Amino acid sequence: xxxxxxxxxxxxxxxxxxxxxxxxxxxxxxxxxxxxxxxxxxxxxxxxxxxxxxxxxxxxxxxxxxxxxxxxxxxxxxxxxxxxxxxxxxxxxxxxxxxxxxxxxxxxxxxxxxxxxxxxxxxxxxxxxxxxxxxxxxxxxxxxxxxxxxxxxxxxxxxxxxxxxxxxxxxxxxxxxxxxxxxxxxxxxxxxxxxxxxxxxxxxxxxxxxxxxxxxxxxxxxxxxxxxxxxxxxxxxxxxxxxxxxxxxxxxxxxxxxxxxxxxxxxxxxxxxxxxxxxxxxxxxxxxxxxxxxxxxxxxxxxxxxxxxxxxxxxxxxxxxxxxxxxxxxxxxxxxxxxxxxxxxxxxxxxxxxxxxxxxxxxxxxxxxxxxxxxxxxxxxxxxxxxxxxxxxxxxxxxxxxxxxxxxxxxxxxxxxxxxxxxxxxxxxxxxxxxxxxxxxxxxxxxxxxxxxxxxxxxxxxxxxxxxxxxxxxxxxxxxxxxx
Numbered sequence: 001x002x003x004x005x006x007x008x009x010x011x012x013x014x015x016x017x018x019x020x021x022x023x024x025x026x027x028x029x030x031x032x033x034x035x036x037x038x039x040x041x042x043x044x045x046x047x048x049x050x051x052x053x054x055x056x057x058x059x060x061x062x063x064x065x066x067x068x069x070x071x072x073x074x075x076x077x078x079x080x081x082x083x084x085x086x087x088x089x090x091x092x093x094x095x096x097x098x099x100x101x102x103x104x105x106x107x108x109x110x111x112x113x114x115x116x117x118x119x120x121x122x123x124x125x126x127x128x129x130x131x132x133x134x135x136x137x138x139x140x141x142x143x144x145x146x147x148x149x150x151x152x153x154x155x156x157x158x159x160x161x162x163x164x165x166x167x168x169x170x171x172x173x174x175x176x177x178x179x180x181x182x183x184x185x186x187x188x189x190x191x192x193x194x195x196x197x198x199x200x201x202x203x204x205x206x207x208x209x210x211x212x213x214x215x216x217x218x219x220x221x222x223x224x225x226x227x228x229x230x231x232x233x234x235x236x237x238x239x240x241x242x243x244x245x246x247x248x249x250x251x252x253x254x255x256x257x258x259x260x261x262x263x264x265x266x267x268x269x270x271x272x273x274x275x276x277x278x279x280x281x282x283x284x285x286x287x288x289x290x291x292x293x294x295x296x297x298x299x300x301x302x303x304x305x306x307x308x309x310x311x312x313x314x315x316x317x318x319x320x321x322x323x324x325x326x327x328x329x330x331x332x333x334x335x336x337x338x339x340x341x342x343x344x345x346x347x348x349x350x351x352x353x354x355x356x357x358x359x360x361x362x363x364x365x366x367x368x369x370x371x372x373x374x375x376x377x378x379x380x381x382x383x384x385x386x387x388x389x390x391x392x393x394x395x396x397x398x399x400x401x402x403x404x405x406x407x408x409x410x411x412x413x414x415x416x417x418x419x420x421x422x423x424x425x426x427x428x429x430x431x432x433x434x435x436x437x438x439x440x441x442x443x444x445x446x447x448x449x450x451x452x453x454x455x456x457x458x459x460x461x462x463x464x465x466x467x468x469x470x471x472x473x474x475x476x477x478x479x480x481x482x483x484x
Contacts (some may be wrong), residue, residue, distance in 0.1 A: 069328075070376045087116070110391060128144070136360035141422060144421070149436070315361075
């Protein structure tokens with residue numbers, strides 16, 4: 001068998017010749033491996049009567065899963081744990097004074113302790129204390145699992161966002177949503193498996209939902225929720241000039257050209273991603289507009305969620321996971337809205353007012369529809385904030401009533417999807433500065449998320465550049481204590 005007999009001589013470069021002579025036999029085994037991984041296009045790609053193989057087809061997990069999908073409420077910018085879900089009354093004792101033992105090093109100089117301007121009180125049978133600014137979310141406290149001992153690596157937004165989303169703060173790595181869809185596919189092949197909604201773009205923008213070296217079909221699809229009409233949320237979703245039948249004929253012809261192009265040039269992941277994107281765009285015409293059309297929801301459901309951008313995002317998220325989308329991220333706003341360096345009392349109250357009702361409504365709605373038990377809901381930011389006041393630099397604006405970034409200790413809560421209810425895991429020190437009891441790194445959180453979805457984080461791997469990669473890199477442990 002000649003592995004390159006089908007190539008016209010004019011298309012065979014010296015590099016191609018050397019590569020194919022050295023790996024021709026290996027192609028035989030490679031085809032089987034790629035086929036098992038759902039990374040090959042159909043051998044009948046140019047046959048109009050056949051369907052192109054879909055790498056988003058639903059796949060079983062490695063072991064029985066507790067969760068089938070994820071909704072991630074991303075409070076981008078870094079919400080303050082001591083003003084939301086981790087009360088620290090000791091700060092009042094040291095108000096206006098330096099914390100005993102000093103402050104940990106963050107991005108900017110810190111001053112005296114800054115007590116929370118918000119009151120906390122216990123809720124539910126569990127008696128877990130929650131800030132007044134999340135009073136509606138707190139009505140569900142007996143269904144929430146708080147990790148108060150989260151910690152990350154750096155106090156910078158870009159790096160910490162990439163760590164939280166991609167498992168590495170510096171290098172180009174696939175997002176966890178890409179890993180999940182690579183492992184599980186989607187239960188609805190007419191919609192993307194992974195959708196990231198944000199009114200604008202978060203800091204580090206598209207790197208938060210990239211696929212990196214995973215096939216491009218697994219990257220997140222960004223939806224700008226500044227817009228409200230379905231046909232504006234997803235631009236060019238319909239073709240006013242051609243029927244679906246005519247479009248199908250166009251795609252089949254294009255598939256023949258692409259197949260010829262592939263035969264002449266060998267494996268090309270970018271071309272394969274482009275082919276799959278055309279196919280997905282065609283299929284999305286059938287369901288995408290309907291999924292984003294909130295006018296189809298009853299008035300009492302729309303009223304339950306409220307009419308803020310964040311509330312609408314959460315209602316859309318429920319509609320998407322109902323239709324089989326695996327991962328939906330809801331970023332709070334453009335860039336980093338929770339980055340309250342000044343006047344945290346006003347800023348955090350306003351931000352919480354924008355999302356508190358929607359979060360409570362989402363949890364209620366999921367329960368009513370029987371989706372709560374197998375949907376993993378995650379809420380938090382990329383890091384927390386300091387319990388001491390941020391000192392404005394000389395000659396710069398600042399009022400000394402805000403908090404700096406804090407990666408040493410912060411809170412993330414989870415609900416549904418197999419986690420304990422009404423439970424608090426770990427703790428920060430008495431001032432809320434550093435995780436000191438049962439610390440949980442972001443890698444540990446990712447390992448736990450994958451476990452709940454039915455995957456061993458050490459075995460969900462992808463070989464790239466001669467190495468097997470995974471979401472958690474070379475670390476991470478499942479936090480067994482938070483599992484129900």
